[in-house]
Amino acid sequence: MTDDLDGVRDHYRATGLTERLKTALMALGPQDARLTPEQLGALDQFHTRGLAATAELAKLAGITADMSVLDVGSGVGGPARFLAATCGCRVTGVDLSEPFVAAARYLTQRTGQSEQVSFQTGSALGLPFDDGSFDVALLQHVAMNISDRAGLYREIRRVLKRGGRFATYDIVLKSGEPHYPVPWARTPATSFLFTAAATREAIEPAGFRTLTWQDDSESAKAWITQLRASGPPPSPNLGVVMGPDFAELSANLGRSLMESRLGVLTAVFEAASIDT
Ligand SMILES: C[S@@+](CC[C@H](N)C(=O)[O-])C[C@H]1O[C@@H](n2cnc3c(N)ncnc32)[C@H](O)[C@@H]1O
Numbered sequence: 001m002t003d004d005l006d007g008v009r010d011h012y013r014a015t016g017l018t019e020r021l022k023t024a025l026m027a028l029g030p031q032d033a034r035l036t037p038e039q040l041g042a043l044d045q046f047h048t049r050g051l052a053a054t055a056e057l058a059k060l061a062g063i064t065a066d067m068s069v070l071d072v073g074s075g076v077g078g079p080a081r082f083l084a085a086t087c088g089c090r091v092t093g094v095d096l097s098e099p100f101v102a103a104a105r106y107l108t109q110r111t112g113q114s115e116q117v118s119f120q121t122g123s124a125l126g127l128p129f130d131d132g133s134f135d136v137a138l139l140q141h142v143a144m145n146i147s148d149r150a151g152l153y154r155e156i157r158r159v160l161k162r163g164g165r166f167a168t169y170d171i172v173l174k175s176g177e178p179h180y181p182v183p184w185a186r187t188p189a190t191s192f193l194f195t196a197a198a199t200r201e202a203i204e205p206a207g208f209r210t211l212t213w214q215d216d217s218e219s220a221k222a223w224i225t226q227l228r229a230s231g232p233p234p235s236p237n238l239g240v241v242m243g244p245d246f247a248e249l250s251a252n253l254g255r256s257l258m259e260s261r262l263g264v265l266t267a268v269f270e271a272a273s274i275d276t
Pocket residue numbers: 005008012044045046047072073074075076077078079094095096097100122123124125139140141142145146183184
């Protein structure tokens with residue numbers, strides 16, 4: 001199977017996103033008012049369990065203020081801004097979607113973090129950085145869009161310093177197929193789910209040693225149960241980013257997790273020597 005990068009870009013095309021964000025954010029105050037990463041949490045943390053999941057991953061990866069962090073598939077930049085604000089580190093985000101990168105830069109201006117956090121357009125399969133550039137690489141809810149996992153994890157290893165950390169938080173296949181459309185793919189054509197075991201088999205040969213390996217499916221189910229009980233989501237939320245069908249995409253992910261068709265994996269690795 002080959003990667004359909006155009007199909008994935010099309011899924012995250014987000015026409016007029018920055019303008020829509022400007023309008024939606026008026027609910028939080030005037031355009032010149034500085035926003036906090038927490039205020040944006042319902043809108044810019046594009047993964048299950050939102051801010052809490054990003055905070056836990058940062059802790060597991062051991063991110064500290066002196067580190068240079070790469071967020072691969074950075075979306076509209078919520079995790080990058082949150083990490084910079086809470087850990088004090090520098091963060092670079094890279095994402096395939098140009099409108100997402102433009103929106104990430106706009107939101108970072110609004111939180112006053114543009115000195116510490118930057119974004120570039122690019123593919124995870126050909127990262128626009130030199131070898132050994134980063135202390136930590138994060139990959140949250142991105143791998144499901146990528147079939148060439150060996151290529152993905154090799155690229156991440158290449159841009160990490162030896163001894164650096166790779167922290168991944170992703171949806172994995174458990175039994176059967178998800179109910180489409182889901183938040184990362186409206187059809188199976190751009191969805192490339194691996195089991196947890198197959199994910200590990202792809203990561204370790206790229207030059208990684210496993211430090212943490214956690215099945216977070218039960219926490220995801222508990223989060224979904226809580227969301228269902230709490231009624232409509234706070235506004236503005238990810239519907240602004242993904243469009244009016246986001247509620248359906250999100251409900252299908254919830255259903256697929258609750259039926260254990262899908263699961264959630266958290267794992268942290270150390271960048272070891274690379275076998276050539
Ligand atoms: C579900 S969103 C997650 C965004 C972000 N990691 C977060 O948790 O908020 C998936 C993101 O991965 C990006 N993506 C998918 N395939 C990619 C690739 N090959 N290279 C770079 N980014 C990619 C998409 O453009 C999208 O922004």
